[in-house]
Amino acid sequence: MIEYILVGVVMTLLAFAWKKNSSTTEINFPPGPEQTVVMGNFKDIDTERVHGSLHKISESYGPITFIRLLSRNIIVLNTTKVIRKAFTTPEFREHLNDKSKGFYGTYLVYNHADVLLGPYTKTTFKLKDVMHRGLKPCMAPKQVEKELKLLIDVFKRKKGEDFVLRGIIEKQIAEVTTMLITGEVEDGDAEMMWDFVNWSNKLLNPSMESLLKNLPFLRYFPGKPGLLYNTAREKRDKLLARFLDESRTTYVEGSQRGLVDTCILIQQTEQKAGRESWLTDDMIKALILDTIGAGLVSTTNSILACILNLLHHPECIKKMKTEIVKILGTSTLPVIGDEDRLPYCYAVMLETLRYSSVVPLVSHYCSTKDVQFEGYTIPKGTMIWGNIWSAHHEEEAWSDPWKFKPERFLDKHGKMVSKENPLRQNLIPLGIGPRDCVGSKFAMVRLFTYVTTIVQHFDIEQPQDCELMSCDPNLYTSGAVLQCRDFSMRIKS
Numbered sequence: 001m002i003e004y005i006l007v008g009v010v011m012t013l014l015a016f017a018w019k020k021n022s023s024t025t026e027i028n029f030p031p032g033p034e035q036t037v038v039m040g041n042f043k044d045i046d047t048e049r050v051h052g053s054l055h056k057i058s059e060s061y062g063p064i065t066f067i068r069l070l071s072r073n074i075i076v077l078n079t080t081k082v083i084r085k086a087f088t089t090p091e092f093r094e095h096l097n098d099k100s101k102g103f104y105g106t107y108l109v110y111n112h113a114d115v116l117l118g119p120y121t122k123t124t125f126k127l128k129d130v131m132h133r134g135l136k137p138c139m140a141p142k143q144v145e146k147e148l149k150l151l152i153d154v155f156k157r158k159k160g161e162d163f164v165l166r167g168i169i170e171k172q173i174a175e176v177t178t179m180l181i182t183g184e185v186e187d188g189d190a191e192m193m194w195d196f197v198n199w200s201n202k203l204l205n206p207s208m209e210s211l212l213k214n215l216p217f218l219r220y221f222p223g224k225p226g227l228l229y230n231t232a233r234e235k236r237d238k239l240l241a242r243f244l245d246e247s248r249t250t251y252v253e254g255s256q257r258g259l260v261d262t263c264i265l266i267q268q269t270e271q272k273a274g275r276e277s278w279l280t281d282d283m284i285k286a287l288i289l290d291t292i293g294a295g296l297v298s299t300t301n302s303i304l305a306c307i308l309n310l311l312h313h314p315e316c317i318k319k320m321k322t323e324i325v326k327i328l329g330t331s332t333l334p335v336i337g338d339e340d341r342l343p344y345c346y347a348v349m350l351e352t353l354r355y356s357s358v359v360p361l362v363s364h365y366c367s368t369k370d371v372q373f374e375g376y377t378i379p380k381g382t383m384i385w386g387n388i389w390s391a392h393h394e395e396e397a398w399s400d401p402w403k404f405k406p407e408r409f410l411d412k413h414g415k416m417v418s419k420e421n422p423l424r425q426n427l428i429p430l431g432i433g434p435r436d437c438v439g440s441k442f443a444m445v446r447l448f449t450y451v452t453t454i455v456q457h458f459d460i461e462q463p464q465d466c467e468l469m470s471c472d473p474n475l476y477t478s479g480a481v482l483q484c485r486d487f488s489m490r491i492k493s
């Protein structure tokens with residue numbers, strides 16, 4: 001109850017703030033739907049499916065659109081061309097790659113001490129480099145092979161019965177993510193991680209994040225926002241006690257078991273040289289949270305989306321199998337680098353990343369000065385959202401954008417089109433420019449080798465005891481990462 005009274009008070013204050021800011025109406029903003037006085041464009045945005053609402057707006061108003069949510073001015077970039085121009089060209093890159101402060105980053109991620117939500121500074125890029133180094137042990141061919149053998153064992157046990165795939169992939173990717181962070185897996189790690197992720201997602205829901213950003217003191221009050229915040233914080237602390245505190249106690253000088261060891265080594269090297277380390281404990285904690293928050297859900301759901309797309313397209317499974325058997329045979333496992341030898345399989349991965357686009361928006365960007373962009377003004381402090389969802393389903397860039405067609409990425413000889421080909425250039429599932437995805441190689445290797453191995457070793461098909469869930473990504477549940485609903489499948493015995 002109390003939060004609703006407070007919301008009313010703040011609405012009034014925002015109305016004053018809006019009136020004060022109403023000079024913004026004279027600025028040459030891009031086009032967008034009409035706004036109401038206090039709420040702006042909340043009426044046009046389905047907070048459970050923000051990317052879908054933005055896509056509709058882009059269909060009416062074009063590649064660059066403008067909306068306001070409460071007091072926040074937001075420019076939305078809806079095609080790869082304008083996203084690329086804003087985030088990568090020297091003219092704009094330096095002014096449009098900062099990240100805006102939000103409730104989650106401030107109160108859960110140690111005041112934006114991480115990479116994903118961190119500012120556009122040298123320190124953030126040093127942290128990005130630490131993450132790259134920490135990821136290396138998980139890219140070792142032996143590690144990937146171990147994961148694939150584990151996956152085969154689990155699948156073998158499922159032969160001849162309908163089963164739900166989600167739990168298997170969630171567990172395996174959570175365990176690999178634990179390996180990535182600490183170098184070893186303990187019972188209960190996977191559950192603890194997913195528990196934290198699920199509570200965080202509730203807090204990251206756009207309407208909740210927006211409410212708490214405007215009224216951060218609600219975290220101290222009883223009621224839903226306070227409950228979500230306090231529970232997510234409790235889950236976070238439990239996770240960090242396991243991943244950071246325990247790793248410190250078992251750390252042996254020079255060991256490189258995973259990301260945390262990489263961080264401890266950096267700290268100790270500097271301390272030995274008599275300097276206080278630039279890498280603080282809060283930063284290490286924030287990097288762990290990034291690895292889980294940015295990596296776990298996106299990788300898991302990309303793999304699930306790919307299998308679901310395949311189950312709906314048995315002709316694609318057949319083509320993949322023919323290619324795999326011809327190149328690898330029936331038992332040699334795929335390895336990193338096999339993408340070139342298996343172009344059809346790789347095309348299936350790329351088409352999944354386009355069609356399903358599980359990360360539909362990049363939404364925390366913010367301008368650091370007034371910028372003239374494509375004939376419009378982006379004033380300092382404006383939020384900038386890259387709408388990957390629209391970029392990947394734009395009629396002009398993709399023929400039949402709502403169809404799953406891996407062949408679109410192959411030339412007439414069945415070879416993968418070059419990276420310079422406009423289609424590949426239009427594909428940006430892992431972000432673009434200086435703030436592109438740290439875990440892109442990790443994620444692509446898992447997606448490619450896991451799905452290829454499953455198709456190589458098993459005859460996968462639709463379930464027999466129930467109908468297969470639709471693969472239409474418009475029906476996925478929403479959030480920062482889209483998730484297909486749980487679906488059953490079957491392996492022929």
Ligand code: HEM
Pocket residue numbers: 115116117128290291294295296298299302358359362363364428429430431432434435436437438439440442443444
């Ligand atoms: C298929 C899986 C994945 C997808 C689709 C994906 C997608 C993305 C996208 C679109 C961005 C840009 C976000 C932005 O501009 O705000 C991004 C950034 C990022 N990703 Fe991923 N990601 C995946 C896997 C991973 C993994 C496995 C990790 C870590 C191990 C990771 C860590 C990060 C981090 C830290 C950033 C922020 C980079 C920066 O701001 O400089 N991601 N990812």
